[in-house]
Amino acid sequence: MSLEFDLETQDTPFIDRLDEEARDAIHEASMYIIEELGIQVKHDEAVEYFEEAGATVEDEYLVTADRSLIEENVETAPESFTLHARNPDNNLEIGGEDTFRAPGYGAPNVRTFEDGRRSSTTDDYELFMKLAQQEDVINSTGYNVAEPTDIDQEVKHLEMVKRSLEFTDMPVMVSTYGQDRTDANLEMIGMVMDDPELSKTYAAGLVNTVPPRTLDSAMTGGLVGLAKEGQAPVVSSFIQAGASGPGTMAGAVALANAENLMGITLAQLINPGNPVVYGVPASNLDMRYGSLSIGSAESALFANFAGTMGRYYGVPSRGGGGLTDSKTVDYQAGFESMLVNAAAEFSGVDFILHSAGIIESYSTISPEKFVLDAEALRFLDRFQEGYKIDEEMLALDIVEKIDPDDHFLGESHTLKFAGEDFLIPELVDKRSHGDWRGDGEKTAFEMGHDRVEELVDSYSKPELDEDVQEELDAFVKEESARIMDEA
């Protein structure tokens, strides 16, 4: 018998929704926006880069550029790059085969199972750094994960990145709200990496455009700061379709694409070959309430667009996430987050912000939701892993051996492989109804609470050289004092 296979499942084909003609059409529409209508770039130095490269500037900030300028510069951006961590085991090849993930970003509120909703604090930021470090499916610290509302807003970029560096040994993200903040954060990273010249790419930074057709002063400054140091801007049009963009999918993606290409071009003008990420975190307006929908079918389509167009332009993409508009950690939070995370995963998105924790349309982050999203991501990863098809796994000898009126329970083959080939969930309930009931009929939200406690209890800070810690502390202290003096 010739059944000696040694096969594996193939990778999941990308679920591209745009064929070549449609991708070209969106590109054409975006080129029309850049060539004919122009994009505001509200940053003097950035405008100079565009002007020097031959773009036309009107009204101080309105940049129109020939498509060749855009196309040639986007072509210069690398298809992938390594984002280095202080623990090299945690380095990420962004744009490689795998999808990497960062936590929720920018939530000013926290909701916990025990306390409900309140403003987030520095303690919460620390908690999320611990959880991010503990959950293997989270690959970067992100930034502004829970916005510390208990400290001065002028120095929070220092306090957050300090904690990202101390509490985790993953690649970090930095402030992009003005070049001075980006620079300060990068200096801190240089200390911790013992590489003050930043000879490698250690940091990513989220650079949101401000639609329609605007790169604002603050975040463009962040982009300039990153590109000058060879660090990676995640250029993401912050389109809210129906509000900051047209109320149609096609209109929103064409505008978002134009803005992204302007940001990516700028990074290349500053530093040709600089790593960049092409981001589409777009959401849509619910016309009934004028509210933002992020846990939507359209959000899944936007994530899909990100993956497709990233490949079209040959740059790594960012989109999707564990996104929901639910106000709490319930069925809605579960299905919406899985829909958008799965859409990003199956669309071949390379880097996912907001992959865990977010509820309430970006406004709130929940530690329980964070660990539950991480569990859901493990399910998704298991699906992506596929399975082996070989003699041992086909187990035809075991099928032959087991009488049709018998079962496979207790077979040594079953005992050996079932725990490997089938994912063992770490958190959600797989027990009998009786056991669940006897244990207090906990919902997933409550089980998430237990898991958060376990992860915090078992957490240990990754080692950091004492000298480095002192240097970091001193820098934050001095820089904070300087900022507060100026304020």
Add this chain to the structure above:
Amino acid sequence: MSLEFDLETQDTPFIDRLDEEARDAIHEASMYIIEELGIQVKHDEAVEYFEEAGATVEDEYLVTADRSLIEENVETAPESFTLHARNPDNNLEIGGEDTFRAPGYGAPNVRTFEDGRRSSTTDDYELFMKLAQQEDVINSTGYNVAEPTDIDQEVKHLEMVKRSLEFTDMPVMVSTYGQDRTDANLEMIGMVMDDPELSKTYAAGLVNTVPPRTLDSAMTGGLVGLAKEGQAPVVSSFIQAGASGPGTMAGAVALANAENLMGITLAQLINPGNPVVYGVPASNLDMRYGSLSIGSAESALFANFAGTMGRYYGVPSRGGGGLTDSKTVDYQAGFESMLVNAAAEFSGVDFILHSAGIIESYSTISPEKFVLDAEALRFLDRFQEGYKIDEEMLALDIVEKIDPDDHFLGESHTLKFAGEDFLIPELVDKRSHGDWRGDGEKTAFEMGHDRVEELVDSYSKPELDEDVQEELDAFVKEESARIMDEA
């Protein structure tokens, strides 16, 4: 300018995990099982069909067959067929472009937001028929949706199908637990369709195999009854990997495939060209508790296998569903159900049982979960629908018109299209946090409760000819009396 596009997004490419070589390998392994090990067919008439066709029978029931017998007969099965409804608008082209869905199947318990968990009753069955009729994403009645534990088990097939026919005008599913029950149900359908000879395919019936390597007496009887009348058996290996099948993905799918091909072959031997569906509802054992996992990554892979192999054999497929092992309607129920429903959808599965309502590893069905799953399916359908890319939807004139410091809210273009191009959810919460809080901080489970009440209140029975109703009532009465006399 040449921006007069008239494009649409393409269909979502199937996420096949098996390439041609892997599909062939699984087929080879299954052929080995059928040719060398044999499948028990515990039904005399069915065994005769196999024997007449040249198969070998040992020990009364153990059928081994040459691969040519299997391959030629599977080849005879149609790629698609129309499942007719009493309202022709509800006819389904099974195996066509769309995925069609039936409710949860076989749960002996009901959980509601108000009352918790209890045994299900005939009233529950009626409730689910109303909900199925009301939710457009549900396309068939299914069968045994909430098992009526308040009536005699010997007559429940009559009571359920009577209600399926009365409370909905969709295609129905029938009992397959013995040919006599199938025949009685088909007779009822003949009355309602005014087509006693069943000149069309009106009914599907779930024919589970009983792994390992067994087609049991009862359900094989159901298959025989269906095939003799040109009705559609949904042949589905009831593999529980690690229990009734090997504890590996490859082993489980190879065995499931062998069993399915035997069932499909039998249907073709009885009635060449008879519509069939190829089903893989497989689940896996959680080795820690010996419990069944249906809301798992592996379940999503099994659904994927169903879609891929259905196409491989050129027959419509069944797999996936809104499957979860959560005991209640929470985050876990949401993400697990979406994962498996999305995997089935993206895998091109044609017919999904259990698409809505199921919790607790098939043991319980919840009306709130039913309407919440329906909402999640609308999200998935919106994703599948894609979007138009043309001049009007690209809206470059609107982008030109809106100042970069302004927004698109209130634009007539936005008002016209945002409500069309973006799905308006019918149930889940998209309001502000304040509005949600003011409304009592309801979870999705509680909102589902409100929606169930609304759908029941607005439900109206589809018209049924008075004579037909009388004939149906009389038949159920007489047939029940006959059965109870015999018992």
